[in-house]
Structure formats: structure tokens, C-alpha cells
Amino acid sequence: MTATAPAGGPAHRRTPGDEPSRTGATWRSLAACRGLGPDDFYSPPYHRALARCRHCQVWEPCLFLALASEGAGYRYGAWGGATPAQRDAAYAYLAARHLDPAALLAQEEAWWSRRLVGQDDQALAQAAA
Numbered sequence: 001m002t003a004t005a006p007a008g009g010p011a012h013r014r015t016p017g018d019e020p021s022r023t024g025a026t027w028r029s030l031a032a033c034r035g036l037g038p039d040d041f042y043s044p045p046y047h048r049a050l051a052r053c054r055h056c057q058v059w060e061p062c063l064f065l066a067l068a069s070e071g072a073g074y075r076y077g078a079w080g081g082a083t084p085a086q087r088d089a090a091y092a093y094l095a096a097r098h099l100d101p102a103a104l105l106a107q108e109e110a111w112w113s114r115r116l117v118g119q120d121d122q123a124l125a126q127a128a129a
């Protein structure tokens with residue numbers, strides 16, 4: 001485990017583009033790994049974390065967050081359903097296509113923000129009806 005390992009898993013780190021909806025929801029609210037501890041993410045072979053990732057609806061922003069915030073040679077733990085070696089391969093795949101993980105993360109966060117705000121609006125409209 002690294003000294004910077006966050007409690008509750010990698011998806012709980014905040015980024016500037018992660019605007020909460022009116023009810024405070026962000027894509028991180030939907031993380032399937034909520035409740036797991038740092039050892040689940042940072043102790044290979046990461047079975048418990050990766051089992052959650054397989055059923056996680058926000059694996060894409062999580063993976064792009066990892067790729068945008070890690071440097072090559074500084075990949076630790078399970079993020080976005082991927083081991084450090086798998087993220088190295090994903091990073092190389094994107095780099096070969098001139099795709100920037102930070103830009104992909106921003107697109108994902110904007111999409112999830114719109115979706116969660118839409119869900120808030122729908123719930124408020126139903127409550128007022």
C-alpha cells in the first residue's frame with residue numbers, strides 16, 4: 001500500500017471537473033467499490049476490488065481518472081477495473097491514437113453530471129406532481 005492510498009478506494013478522489021448535482025451526487029456516488037478499504041485496492045492481486053469493478057457502471061471515468069493522474073512507472077493498485085500492467089497497456093493504446101486521458105475524463109464527468117442533474121430534475125418533478 002502506498003502512503004497516498006485514499007480510504008474507500010481510488011474512485012473517491014475528487015477532480016475539479018467533478019461537479020455534484022443538486023443532491024450532491026457525482027459519478028463517484030455510483031462507485032461499486034464503496035465500502036472497500038485501501039488494502040483491497042493496493043494489495044495484489046486485487047481480487048476483491050476487481051470483482052467490484054466488473055459490475056461498476058462508472059468504470060470508464062474511473063479508468064480515465066487513473067490514466068490522467070498516474071505517471072508511467074507510478075501505477076499502483078486496481079483502478080477502473082484494471083491492474084497497473086493493464087493500465088500501462090491502456091495508456092499506450094490511447095497514446096498511439098493521440099487520445100488524452102484527461103480530455104476523456106472531462107468528457108465522462110460532463111456526461112455523468114448531465115445525467116445526474118437530469119435524474120434530480122426528474123425526482124423533483126415527480127415529488128411535485
Ligand code: SF4
Pocket residue numbers: 009010011031032033034049052053054056057058059060062063078079080081
Ligand atoms: S471501476 Fe472499480 S475502482 Fe473504479 S469506481 Fe468502479 S469499482 Fe471502484
